[in-house]
Amino acid sequence: MRTPKVPLEKFEQRRAELGEATLQTLAALGYARTSLREIAQNSAFSHGVLHYYFQDKTDLILCSVRQYKARCVTRYDGIVAQAQDAAGLRQAFLALLGDTLRDEAPLHRLWYDLRAQAMFEAAFRDDVAVIEASLEKMVWNVIARLAALAGATQGLPSPALAYATIDGLFQQALLKHLSGDATAIAALQHDVAALLARLLPGPAAAEPVESR
The missing domain is CATH 1.10.357 (Tetracycline Repressor; domain 2)
Known part of the structure; x- marks a missing residue:
């Protein structure tokens, strides 16, 4: 992962927020149809924002699913x-x-x-x-x-x-x-x-x- 330009704690907090906010979109699209650009088009976040906080769709999907299953x-x-x-x-x-x-x-x-x-x-x-x-x-x-x-x-x-x-x-x-x-x-x-x-x-x- 790229070196964050914001403090690590805030960086991880923002990742968690984005992962949670995009969870429903990920669930609707599934793995095969998901890309950061596609998620951006179906959410309130720009492709640039998602790409800054996540390396790729794998990184975002794992972040989102980890959070959901932690609640489950x-x-x-x-x-x-x-x-x-x-x-x-x-x-x-x-x-x-x-x-x-x-x-x-x-x-x-x-x-x-x-x-x-x-x-x-x-x-x-x-x-x-x-x-x-x-x-x-x-x-x-x-x-x-x-x-x-x-x-x-x-x-x-x-x-x-x-x-x-x-x-x-x-x-x-x-x-x-x-x-x-x-x-x-x-x-x-x-x-x-x-x-x-x-x-x-x-x-x-x-x-x-x-x-x-």
Whole structure:
């Protein structure tokens, strides 16, 4: 990256602001159709400003997605901390899964786009690995708390398996939702509920909730 002409702290702060401000545009365009010039044409910022703070579209996309996922990984902290029983936590988890699929679908699409590009672009791999690890931890925090509340401490899956399974269901539901399938959210909640029932039998195995 070029040596900033402004103090480093302010430079990084401005990068963060620009990354946040252009996130929706990035989510709408996707990786393949994104360039700094294209982002500038679809945002309130000039190409020169974006080019000053970011080396290229890879730099900007990584900055934006890191910030978005940093918020995502705290999404379930509140319900985990407040949970009094397994059934209540499970219901809250399913409801939030539905909410985020419905309300933030373009941003999740951008993440999956970036993760796929990491197969081809070495520049993405370290950041994708860090984000994946944080998402795995996020899911495991829910699973581990559910297990503790339900008294199901034996035979649990690994954190990697739990995350990969739920993430796979979420990605499939996202594609269906983006394709106009009105049942995608309810189906996701039903399938995750069925998965949790197999992993954590007992109080955690109630009927799935509808998306709010």
